[in-house]
Amino acid sequence: MTLAPPQMEARPAPVPRVYRFELVKLLSQWPIRLLLLACWIGPAGYVAVVSLQSMLPTDTVFGRWMHATGWAGSLVVLDFSCTWALPLLTALVAGDVFAAEDRLGTWRHLLMAVRSPKRIFVAKGVAGLSVLVLLVAGLAGSSIAGGLAAVGDRPLTGLDGHLLAPADAAGTVLLAWACVLAPTLAFAAVGLLGSVALGRSPMGLLMPALLAFALQLAQLLPLPAAVRLALPSHAFLAWRGLFTSPAQTGPLLIGLGVSLAWTVVATALAYRLFLRRDFTDLAYDGSGRRVLTAGVLPLAGLVALTFAVVTGATPADGSGVERTKLEHSLATVYGHLYRLQARELHRPDVTEVRLQARASCDKGGSRVADQGPGNDWRCVVSWHMPGATAVGTAVYQLDVTANGRYVADGDGPKEVNGYFQIRTPTGDAPNPLWQFDGHVDLLASAPEE
Structure with a gap:
């Protein structure tokens, strides 16, 4: 009589090990490496060159002060990044973190190695977040270094005309860069949702960029202040209130709260879709109907909810410009x-x-x-x-x-x-x-x- 060998239960791989694996995969891609190189070198060169020119980007906030202080150049880069760079970076990183497995057809191998869809989702999300933090840190550090090297550590004129001493300017500039991490996370969560819902379709990669473009058009319209504050893109503009005395913290705190709400809701929707997905279908190309019912409609409901909360909790009335x-x-x-x-x-x-x-x-x-x-x-x-x-x-x-x-x-x-x-x-x-x-x-x- 032969005894059957005892069956060993396969344990899922530890989350730190899966995270390191996903982070190495992201950093090994040449587009990510080029982005890191551009973010850590490009802003310094741009600020240094523009600060020494006779013509300044006066149409950009703080652009007219680039001759006067090195801190102004970093804020010019921040303003440009909030308009274009950060939404595009979230699309290229978070919008592709799940879709890449669909294009390569490696989901079965990854599931067999990790043995836990939940841990795969967490590891991929945190790895994408880590890369985005590196990119934002590069934009901030490089632009600050370029401005200080070209112009120097001098007082900065705020948006109400008061002078910020170099130490105060340094702290406020770093705080402004830290504040834009919240809306960056919101757009990254939308990228995760698109990457999960649309599979290998390129539309998943474009979702954060398309959302940013639509919200920029909305910001140009004479919308009521409550509607403007209820949009996740408002936090990309509210950091300007830090450069007045006293600081205009109300719109900034609301923008951060709205951005974090978008981050939580979009991530939860992506997590729910990911756990319900059938990974045996190798031809999965996403579902437009699923994006509408599990993505667009809940996020539209979130806008309505935040609008109601802002209207009831703040004195916002009309455009706010009186x-x-x-x-x-x-x-x-x-x-x-x-x-x-x-x-x-x-x-x-x-x-x-x-x-x-x-x-x-x-x-x-x-x-x-x-x-x-x-x-x-x-x-x-x-x-x-x-x-x-x-x-x-x-x-x-x-x-x-x-x-x-x-x-x-x-x-x-x-x-x-x-x-x-x-x-x-x-x-x-x-x-x-x-x-x-x-x-x-x-x-x-x-x-x-």
């Missing part, structure tokens, strides 16, 4: 930058309290309501001139965007804000009052007139 808020912001920026101009001209310093800067704004004439974004805002700033009883005035044309950022273009008088340079005792220098950026808190209550 005349009194714009006047208060413009007067504050002007007061800070007037002192900066006075220092460049070697004039006696004066406080904002003594200046008593005020602004009076009008949008499009008497027949147009003084609210909402547009490039037809005209403002007159008045202040008490130091050492005299006279009151000075300066005219500005404002281009206000729907996300709260505005560009003030000086329209005279010439000796104050009508020319891009001022003559100082040491030579010509950029005029800080000629053109400058500002930011309106969409959630703040309108100041009393």
Whole structure:
């Protein structure tokens, strides 16, 4: 009589070992290596070259300060990354982490080696997240290094005109880069969902990029502030509120919360689809119907839910851009930058309290309501001139965007804000009052007139 050998239960592979395996697979791909190389070298070269040019990217927030401080270059790269680079990186990394197995037909081998679909999902998700963190860290570190090497560690002018000391600028810039990790995770989760639901189809790879493009179009529309804040892309813009005093933390915290909600929901949907998938079907190409019912509709419901929460929990009303808020912001920026101009001209310093800067704004004439974004805002700033009883005035044309950022273009008088340079005792220098950026808190209550 022969005894049957005892049957040993096959244990799943440990998660750390599967994670290392998935991370090595990602880092061994030449597109990922090229992305890492570009993110760790490209921004430094770009910032260093542009900072030494006579023409600056003034259409980008903080672009006009790249000559003045090395910290501005990193923020220019951050603004570009939030618009284009980060959504594309999430598509190339997270959008392909599951689809690559479908294209290569290696699911059966991977399942036999790991023996746990749950651990495969966790390992692939964390490996993709690790690569994305490396890419973001490269963009941040490289851009900071390039700016400091080309221009130096100098004070940074915030979006309300106040100066941030080098140490404060360093901490705030690093915090801004850290804040954009939340919306990056949200787009990465959408990439995981597309990669799982659509299989080898290239549409899974494009889902984060298409979502980013659609949300960018939505941000250009005059949507109510509550709808704008309920979109996961808003956190890509809300970091600008860190560069005012006091910091505009309300929109930023809401943007981070919405982004994390998208991360949790999209990841849970991808996890559910992955565990229900039939891996014996070698010709699996995804299902458009499954994407609609298990992806698009739940995420659309999440937008509706966050919109309802933001509307009920915040004072957001209309576009959030109102005349009194714009006047208060413009007067504050002007007061800070007037002192900066006075220092460049070697004039006696004066406080904002003594200046008593005020602004009076009008949008499009008497027949147009003084609210909402547009490039037809005209403002007159008045202040008490130091050492005299006279009151000075300066005219500005404002281009206000729907996300709260505005560009003030000086329209005279010439000796104050009508020319891009001022003559100082040491030579010509950029005029800080000629053109400058500002930011309106969409959630703040309108100041009393």
